[in-house]
Amino acid sequence: MRKALESKEKRISSYKLLLLGFLVAFGIFNRVTFVAWLVLPSIFVFRYGFRNKLQSLLAVQSFLFFCLIFIAADSYYFTGSINTSIITPLNNLLYNSKTSNLAQHGLHPYYQHILVNYPTMFGPLIFLAFPFTTNSIRSTSFLTMASGMIVLSLVPHQELRFLIPMVPLWASCINISRSTTNKVFVVLWIPFNLGMLVFMGKLHQGGVVPALQELQQYPGNYSKKRDISICDRLHGFKVRIPRAVAIGHYAVKGTCPSHRSRERHARFQKHQSPLPPALEL
Structure with a gap:
């Protein structure tokens, strides 16, 4: 258009x-x-x-x-x-519009995306895009990128992965020349990504898949003390129940016998939809 x-x-x-x-x-x-x-x-x-x-x-x-x-x-x-x-x-919007709900998943300052998450995503390559050229700023890609950054920065819960759609937009706004300075940034980008692979891929998120695999081993019989213990531990550590596709009966029923789980189940019945937490932004 x-x-x-x-x-x-x-x-x-x-x-x-x-x-x-x-x-x-x-x-x-x-x-x-x-x-x-x-x-x-x-x-x-x-x-x-x-x-x-x-x-x-x-x-x-x-x-x-x-x-x-x-x-x-x-x-x-x-x-x-x-x-x-x-x-x-x-x-999803109604849930995430309440700061009290977002507080359960962590609140961040409004500069989190621009000063922390954005540099973390691109590392040394961020210097290749700053300052953006006049042609880049006038492009639709830049407008889209700026739009997402501004709007998402107004939300008090800010995770790095919310900015992932920005990657292809950002890439279309830069021009990687063959200058010596640019080559240095590209070379530094390799060890930076290796370090982030270890930190974000293993130390930060490495326990998600093993935890879901462990939960799949338990049947949906909540009368057993073993199941009650698992549910209490999840809510004690503020871990939300994942989707049904992840752990089956737990997510479908939503009836772990802890107090917080009963409240969530009541809200589920009221809205006839799984609560879309901040992690689903």
Whole structure:
């Protein structure tokens, strides 16, 4: 749409508008923070929409149509029926809009993304992009990257992995020349990644998969003391119950006999949807 506006094209193909509606719906239902990356680039969409109001309705209709499909799919998955509507992105947004809920997963300062997570992702290569060139700043990739960074920085719970969509956008905004200085940064980037592989891949996240494999060994009989002990330990260490696909009966039933688990199960029954914690941002 930006290209059509800048080249003064009157209309773009209806197929592209239908595809746009599908991609936006799919992105939102896949991860609610997808919207964060669309705020600034959507300026061009609205400008085109005001210029071609009638044709732009195709994108809106496509978006609503696929939203209904995804709602029906989620409803059937979580409740076994499509009679009760489950709007997963809405539930996710409502949960994460409360600071008290985010506090259970950790609160961070608003500069966490820009001063800590962003440099941690790229390491020495960050110097290749600073300062960005004028052409890069005017690009759609930069607007998308800036949009996600700004919006996600307003959320008090900030994890490095929330910025992963920024990687291809950032890469398209830099120009790796053959200068000696750039070669030095590229060479330093190799040991940096090896170090982060050990730190983030093993020391930081290395216990997730073994923990899920261990939980899969336990049946869903909560009357046994052994199962009660496992549930209490999970909630004692503030570890949320993973999805059903990860540990089966635990996530489906959500009835571990601890006090916090009973509260979560009650909220599950009220909203008819698994609570989407901050980790699902």
